[in-house]
Amino acid sequence: MNRFEELLIEEIPSLRRYARALCGDHVQADDLVQECLLRAVSRRKLWIGRRGMRPWLFTILHNIYVNSLRRLSSSPVVASIENLERQSASEQDADLHCVVSDFEKALRQLSDEQREVLLLVGLEQMSYKEISKITRVPVGTVMSRLSRAREQLRQSLEGDIKPAIIKRVK
Amino acid sequence: MKQGNEIVTEDDLHKYVDGELADTKAGIIAAAVAADESLKEKVDQYREINRRVREIYDEKQPGPLPARLLIAVSARSGLPVMRIAASVLWFLIGGLLGYVLQGQLDSNEFVRPLPVEAAFAHAVFVPEVRHPVEVNAAEQEHLNAWLSKRLARPIAAPDLRLAGYALIGGRLLPDAHRPAAQFMFEDSAGQRITLYIRHSLDGRASSFSYAQSNEFGIVYWVDDGLAYALTAAADKALLTKAAEIVYSQVNL
Known part of the structure; x- marks a missing residue:
């Protein structure tokens, strides 16, 4: 594992936390983080280390999030049964936490x-x-x-x- | 300092709360806030908002890092087909393998963690109707000899009949570095369980660990230089029982 990957892994917890706060759903949030990491890896040449890893990753995450919102608002939401179950589970969760x-x-x-x-x-x-x-x-x-x-x-x-x-x- | 007479803007208050002001200016605002009850109330509320946001989301820190995020980090770009294939598989596997980051980072098995590799192989071959295995149980001796040769270690399909599973057969699989093997078993109801075996990269023996995805459970361990993973849509107790049988037969 190289320095780039180490830095990336260090940022995963805060990316997840932020993504969860954005999405409100941890499965969706991890999807977002996964996509963000994949993009970061495929664009690692663009990361020269000048800017910190964190702002760079958050910028990528922001762009994916904004694009996904655009997609959502322009297409009808098709919920799978699994998603519905997830949703009700997280609602129950919310009740528990209160x-x-x-x-x-x-x-x-x-x-x-x-x-x-x-x-x-x-x-x-x-x-x-x-x-x-x-x-x-x-x-x-x-x-x-x-x-x-x-x-x-x-x-x-x-x-x-x-x-x-x-x-x-x- | 002209306390109270300073014109404190809304922006100043936000900057003050968020530490965006230079020392001198921050001092002026601090004094103004101290002197004005309504400003103080606002500042307290802004701070309370920050505190609550952190409280809510710090509490919701989930457990270990999902393996799929670690895989994303180690993914090599340039093979879109592989990425699509991987996402299809992740859909099957259901994402969250309860996987422990610590320990994986120390070992070379990080690149393709054992339970992840095993779950992939399980997800790919278990649904097969016609070709679940390359060599079927009728040729078990040949299967054992062939896999032993390719893995360069004596490998034998364990007998899981005590756990209610009969051998279907096995296959050779590519792993990150060396050939790996998969044995597949089936119970009377057609439920399948697979045993994945590969060379352990660091060779350190380990006790049973358990990983859970939405679809499968995986019990895995390292013993005498080989890494084993049992995968099935079954609960931990059943998998552990089967794992104990495998372990005892390997160590006869």
């Missing part, structure tokens, strides 16, 4: 663009500049998306009475 559900619901209701920026800031702790490169929009746009996302989420916080105490009941 963590701060108002907040999670609000998170789901953000636009894809807003959620992406919010997650890159909050979850991945990336700088506005890095996010601007990944999502290919100006820093000002990153900030306005972030601001709108936080504004919406703030309202859901106010609905919650005891935020940190409601832990999963398992």
